[in-house]
Amino acid sequence: MADKRLGRWHIIGAGRIGSLAAHYLQQAGAEILGVRPGPAHRRRIELVFDSASAISQRPLELPIQPPLDCEPISQLLVACKTPYSAAALARVRLTDDATVVRLQNGLGSLDGLLAPGQRLIEGVTASAVMSAGDGRLRVVAENATFFGGGPRPAWFDALAAHWPMLAWADDIRPPQWRKLIANAVLNPLTALHDVPNGALLERDDLQTEMQALVAEADAVLARLDPGWPADSYDRVAEVASATAANTSSMRADIHAGAITEIEAINGWLLQRAAELGLDLPTHRRIVAAVHALEPD
Structure with a gap:
């Protein structure tokens, strides 16, 4: 019953x-x-x-x-x-x-x-x-x-x-934002480079991209909430390490020829940044690159 x-x-x-x-x-x-x-x-x-x-x-x-x-x-x-x-x-x-x-x-x-x-x-x-x-x-x-x-x-x-x-x-925002930053880094980078999550920690060029994405995201969230610690890189790296063999959902979407969730992840950050008068060049470039891989 x-x-x-x-x-x-x-x-x-x-x-x-x-x-x-x-x-x-x-x-x-x-x-x-x-x-x-x-x-x-x-x-x-x-x-x-x-x-x-x-x-x-x-x-x-x-x-x-x-x-x-x-x-x-x-x-x-x-x-x-x-x-x-x-x-x-x-x-x-x-x-x-x-x-x-x-x-x-x-x-x-x-x-x-x-x-x-x-x-x-x-x-x-x-x-x-x-x-x-x-x-x-x-x-x-x-x-x-x-x-x-x-x-x-x-x-x-x-x-x-x-x-x-x-x-x-x-207050649901802290866990939401922590998950958002991890998704905004791991999903598009693994989709664009067609690698499992852990591979992002094995290449210097991908770690540089990770750091830039995290820094831009932290800057937006710190403006939305001055109490945001803005030190998210280590946590994102921990998620990548803990899920090293996993295929991200965005990588799976690209493999399946499906539309991704990039607009609700990195796109959300870009929208908030625009409202705050901030520029996120790495996120803009990443979003455009993922859209280029999506079906017409």
């Missing part, structure tokens, strides 16, 4: 991170429905949890409904790629007091898409999920995840009991 504190959740974007979130919600007792254009069907997803102590497989049965068949949605988790956010939200009907959790890379992808009275909760995760190549999803790391944005909702503790390392952040 569904936990009354969690109720029914609809999910847009049941990819790697979206499927992991659906698993945690289902384990906590929530009723889960995926939203995707096309015929209604049931999708079976096999999650393989690869921890240091053991490997376990956990199936996820996810009913999928086309947007027009969905009732007005009161609780929605958005985990699709950021370029598709506006179109995805336009297809569904939200209740006047709907809660929307955004679990995506970058920032700003849902800005202006919710009505007054509808609540946005921002999510940031360091967990990592990879495609196993045989239809399964391999959970290679269950790391810290933060939700935040206003008061803690009544359902949060019930979900946190089944979502490892999930915490509520009264």
Whole structure:
């Protein structure tokens, strides 16, 4: 029986991170429905949890409904790629007091898409999920995840009991910005040079690019918040080292011939910089180079 504190959740974007979130919600007792254009069907997803102590497989049965068949949605988790956010939200009907959790890379992808009275909760995760190549999803790391944005909702503790390392952040900006800078460095550089994350630490030219991207990003965030420490390089290097063998999502998008999330990551920094009268030449060059690799 569904936990009354969690109720029914609809999910847009049941990819790697979206499927992991659906698993945690289902384990906590929530009723889960995926939203995707096309015929209604049931999708079976096999999650393989690869921890240091053991490997376990956990199936996820996810009913999928086309947007027009969905009732007005009161609780929605958005985990699709950021370029598709506006179109995805336009297809569904939200209740006047709907809660929307955004679990995506970058920032700003849902800005202006919710009505007054509808609540946005921002999510940031360091967990990592990879495609196993045989239809399964391999959970290679269950790391810290933060939700935040206003008061803690009544359902949060019930979900946190089944979502490892999930915490509520009264101020969500610090974890958001730390993740943003890591993404703004690792994603485009690995995509442009077609290398795994760890390779960025092995070449002097790529380390120079990393340092320039970090310095420009820190300059923007320090203007937005004078309390920002603006010393992000070591943390970004730690992420690159800890995920050395990983393929970034942007590199995977380029390989797949897909549109990337560059506008919600580096593009967000460029927008804020323009508002502040700052110039970010390295980010401008990197964004243009990534767009040149995207499909027309």
